[in-house]
Amino acid sequence: MQHISFGDLPQPGARAIVLDLVARGDHPTVTTAVLVKAGAAFGIEATGMRTAIARLRADGRLIQIERGIYARGPQAEPIGRRLRGWRDVIDRQIVWDGGWLLSVTGAAERTDRTTWRRTLRAFDLEGFDEAETNLWIRPDNRAGGAAATRAALTDLGAAPTLFLARVEDLDAGRDSQLRSEWREARQDADYGALTRALAEHRQRSTGEPLATVAATTLVLGREAIRRIIRDPLRPDGLGGVDALRELVSEMVLYDVVGQAAWRAYLNLPAIA
Template sequence: MLILDLLDTGDPPSFSAAELVRAGAAFGIEAPGIRTALTRLKAEGRVRTLARGRYTIGARAEPLKARILGWRTRLDSRREWDGRWLLAFAGPQERADRTAWRRTLRALELEGFAEAEVNLWVRPNNLDGGAPGLRDRLALLDAARSLLVVEAGGLDRDREDRFRRLWDGAGLSAAHEQLGTMLERSAGRIDTMPIEAAAAETLTLRRQAIRSIMRDPLLPEALCATGSLARLIAAMTGYDRIGKTVWRDYLRG
């Protein structure tokens, strides 16, 4: 995860083996562990070699990297909600391959779906592109191509009420607020920390913040207020600059 976390930032776009070994040292990971991880990630296609001893993101990880790099504009994909839903149906065909099914579940989670009934996942239809755009994004995330995704409205009252309660909006907002506070407090003390500890802390918190931003389901205001997410993105924008400066200084050392 450390190697992908570094490469997913896109700044710099590649790292030497020596830089990755030094990065591992900030987390107590010894050189053999970094080299073993590099070998595995290359075999999986998630890391590739640019030149002898220099690495960048691989083709298998490019779609997720592109998504991660979009954290700053995460809220821009929302649109007004007209009360309709997106439904994703999965059956035996999609579950047949366990590895493919795990990828499908991850893709559904990343796109803000919640499991509503057996074989049924739902989310509000409030993102740009509607069902066609959602199918494209799920495909990029390696979801099963046979997954049926449709728009739906006019649900019975019981389902409408249950679907609206599938997400803990208050919990999401509280988690974003807490993480934003952590970023602000960390930013205030980074200059007083040893460079190795500062590097570890900034990468860990940046990873947590981006994960939280990208896994937010982007619910409509009727289901979850988005002010806390906007504040987290703003806090992360400043903290990201601090973190990148710390890492440049650390890798040069």
């Protein structure tokens, strides 16, 4: 049985800490002092946090409201919306009727490196996998179908020239091949180990120093939310979502601990 702990997971850098606090935090704005103190929980010096703030402002992921006060910038908003919606991801799933969403990519999408990188990220977040060269697929089992998926890909910065359509009534051989390849590419992450790690830390966190609780909840919670929002919502015939449902349920409880720890550590008021 796999075990996951704080030390097993990547530790966030200064920019990741800033983005985490502004992208999915309850407070719409945050001060330099708060961000500096957040970095201190990870041993990051004030100069490192201030440098991260400046760089995030430069690329549009952070905006300055007034001197020393910041909020999410427009470039951070698409991912921010996805992060803040982690509790409701399973609600997007509908019964699968066997249809597929198919996207074809080519030179038009690959010309600009930044656009292509964003397109690949969008495919990943929307649960697509490359079944054949330049052919990306996922089951059409989410509310809104092709139109909603097309809008989501665009919101995440995918190439505007991207072709996306629903396909059905494939021949038995091709359908079986797609099912096999997509199932293999989208095998379950070990959600069980992460769910256990969240529960174990939630139960013992009252005995730890406040800064340690805050830092640990950010790292473990960040990993849980990363996996939740990247889950492709497997149809029952291709793996199902039972393990994901358990992870989301535990993360709801764990998030209460994390939010309380960060509010206390940063001396922020509770949200009414």
